[in-house]
Amino acid sequence: MKLSSDFFEIFAIPVAWQVDSNQLQRRYLKLQQEFHPDRYASHSDTEKRLAVQTASLINQAYDTLKSPLKRAQYLLELKQIDASQDSHVTSDGAFLMEQIELREALSEVRDSADPFAALDSLRAGVESSYTEQQNQFQAQYQSSDFDHAFNTVAKMQFSSKLLDEIEQLEAELEDL
Amino acid sequence: MALLQISEPGQSPQPHQRKHAVGIDLGTTNSLVATVRSGMAEVLADEQGRDLLPSVVHYIKEGVSCVGHEAAEHNISDPLNTLASVKRLMGRGLADIKTFGSQLPYEFAADDGGMPKIKTVSGMVSPIQVSAEILRKLAGRAEIAFGGALDGAVITVPAYFDEAQRQATKDAATLAGIKVLRLLNEPTAAAIAYGLDEADQDAKDQERIIAIYDLGGGTFDISILRLSKGVFEVLATGGDSALGGDDFDHAIADWLRQQMGLGEDLNPIEQRILLETAKSAKEELTESEQVELEVLDWQGALTRDLMHSLIDGLIDKTLRACKKSLRDAGVDQSQINDVILVGGSTRTPRVGEKVAGLFGIEPLCSLDPDQVVAMGAALQAEVLIGNKSGDDMLLLDVIPLSLGIETMGGLIEKIIHRNTTIPVAKAQEFTTFKDGQTAMAIHILQGERELASDCRSLARFELRGIPPMVAGAAKIRVAYQVDADGLLSVSARELTSNVESRIEVKPSYGLGEDEITSMLQDSFSHARDDMQARALREQQVEADRMVEDLLAAIYKDGEALLDKEEQRCLQVAIQELRELRESTTEHRVLARQIESVAKASEEFAARRMDASIKTALAGQSLDEIEKG
DSSP states (O other): OOOSSOHHHHTTOOSSSOOOHHHHHHHHHHHHHHHOGGGGTTSOHHHHHHHHHHHHHHHHHHHHHHSHHHHHHHHHHHTTOOOOOTTOOOOOHHHHHHHHHHHHHHHHGGGSSSHHHHHHHHHHHHHHHHHHHHHHHHHHHHTTOHHHHHHHHHHHHHHHHHHHHHHHHHHHHHHO | OGGGGGOOTTTSOOTTSOOOEEEEEOOSSEEEEEEEETTEEEEOOOTTSOOOEESEEEEETTEEEEETHHHHTTTTTOGGGEEEOGGGGTTOOHHHHHHHGGGSOOOEEEOTTSOEEEEETTEEEOHHHHHHHHHHHHHHHHHHHHTSOOOEEEEEEOTTOOHHHHHHHHHHHHHTTOOEEEEEEHHHHHHHHTTHHHHHHHTTTOEEEEEEEEEOSSOEEEEEEEEETTEEEEEEEEEETTOSHHHHHHHHHHHHHHHTTOOSOOOHHHHHHHHHHHHHHHHHTTTOSEEEEEETTEEEEEEHHHHHHHHHHHHHHHHHHHHHHHHHHTOOGGGOOEEEEESGGGGSHHHHHHHHHHHSSOOBOOSOTTTHHHHHHHHHHHHHTTSSOOTTOOOOOBOSSOEEEEEGGGEEEEEEOTTOBSSEEEEEEEOOSSTTOOOEEEEEEESSSSBGGGSEEEEEEEEOOOOOOOTTOOOEEEEEEEOTTSOEEEEEEETTTTEEEEEESOOTTSOOHHHHHHHHHHHTTTOHHHHHHHHHHHHHHHHHHHHHHHHHHIIIIIHHHOOHHHHHHHHHHHHHHHHHHHHOOOHHHHHHHHHHHHHHHHHHHHHHHHHHHHHHTTTHHHHHHHHO
16 A cells, blocks of 8 residues: 655654654554554454555554664655665775674674673674764754765664674573 | 435444454363453353363264364274364474374374375364364354354464464364454463553553463463563463473372382273372362372372472473573563463462462462463453454564565575564565576565575465566565464565566465365355355445445545545445345355445545544644643
């Protein structure tokens, strides 16, 4: 189904980088209260199918807006810029070098004396650069500097992926 | 207003008419059916006043001879045709069954489609058919209690059930002619029965972590749930599929045997006597400190302490499984807000004591542990059927395992990640590998591992008719849609040519649509008229729903969203449907008309959703300010 509203309109908030996550969650639950397929369980098949599609869309909208990376990608998408591909890489050489070093550090965590402490310090570093990238994106987006914003999203992708891998490694270490 | 003219007196559907809904706990050993009466969930008993229906079906040459208590009596005399515990086989492939089916005495074989079936004297029977017999029996119980037809049911499934097992359960319901309102996770049902979802309303911003300890006759399940702002999320599940309260009886019987100086090779009758004595001793010791026993020509006594020493090892095993699940969930004992006891074997007080010891809180056990899951399902069914407005209650489920697609090199690309809130729709684009490639194989998988061969195969289908292009030029969009029950449908479309192919995933281990139809026909073959009548009745119900929905929609939004001509066309279509619904006895004719009205109203439906989403949050900022 194609709705005429964009994700921000669905949540009745302005199209902007800044999002109040508590407000977003409250509105998300209110929307699901109204559109969840359970509300249509005794209706006709057409209405039920429509409810499944609408609730899916609300879930997708919520999932997109609450994640900084997905929200940034979506803001660019609304400007007809596709920043969602994995293949889209940054050309910032220094940044790439730094990424290689961070990955090496991650692969050495297992062998370190205190893997959990090593992991924590690695995470703190990545999180702070992720925050910095988000601030950069916000500034670039607000000044309509979409070329640089596009480049910043590529960097955010690296950070977000690295954070996922840190989490995964932590789970693996805990299972040992 | 113009539209009031078409509602003739007596013809208008009554939206507030009370509907008949039940909750069904389709268990491995026993099944139950419950409903809500005057606001309270209660289990429906059979004519003899028995709540539990043993999940057993007995087959004779002519087909099903009996279901439940009567069937269970054939257990010893005719074990190969007395099918019990088929829940363990639901949605399983032949390979799975070879691994654990050895615990069951049946003979298995694959049918033409590779689906596992059980050989009986009446022919090959699928686990889905056996479950359908049990469901039909329970539905019959409900229809007697209501004095009328059943409108819908919520059926519970274990939280760890995957896509194929859920689909198999739903197929069984379809086969039994039951409309499924929702498949509900058993631990979530238990939490609803205790009203924990409502308790949460007082502390909206707090999250609760709930442990559900479910010890049945032959299985043990532990689930850790998180309830946060109305969302129930399964954090971890674990357990032991071969450990249950029956093992307590065996341990006590074994002690008896030694006391009586008997050897290990007892005949079946002696064995049965010892087990029954053990079972009643266990039950008596819940009340008294000591029980006097008389078995055959032996006399003696069993104290409660002695019984504890016999069963403590078994209970400790369940506690170890609890600790493992807590670890998986990433929470520790002290974070658990509530513990719920489920399953008849938690009646043994020692179980509650030890569980309380582990979690450091008194478990909830005021509801009958055999009934609690069915009761929770009944409460949810009451809301879904529309008898009770459920403004306070919303269960948002997540999918337990990631869904993906096989890519080059036997790898899996995840399309929907585990723990995503459902319903959900996601799409991804792929391309061709070779020049001139005109078909693409789509292999749908479920699981967390990297290699396709380590994940569970759900379905395969092919997209054909792709126009020949150079490798990498075609754009194939594969879309996954998971509904609120966690069931998946997949479609694939080549974007430049619009060639499309889609599949409802009810593949490898479920039943095909054709198979269900033919089974339905088989089951009614003695009474063809019955089948016709039933099919007609189903279409009439659907026609009523549709008329009701559309009239309400036109009343509310017709002026705003439709022009005069569109309104007129829709009114005509509705009127034709109503007339046909009264006049025709041909279910196919009615189905065609429903289909055509659905098509005619599709655009209106989409406009309404669009408009209602726009207005859903109107005035929201004001509300929020008022609430502070």
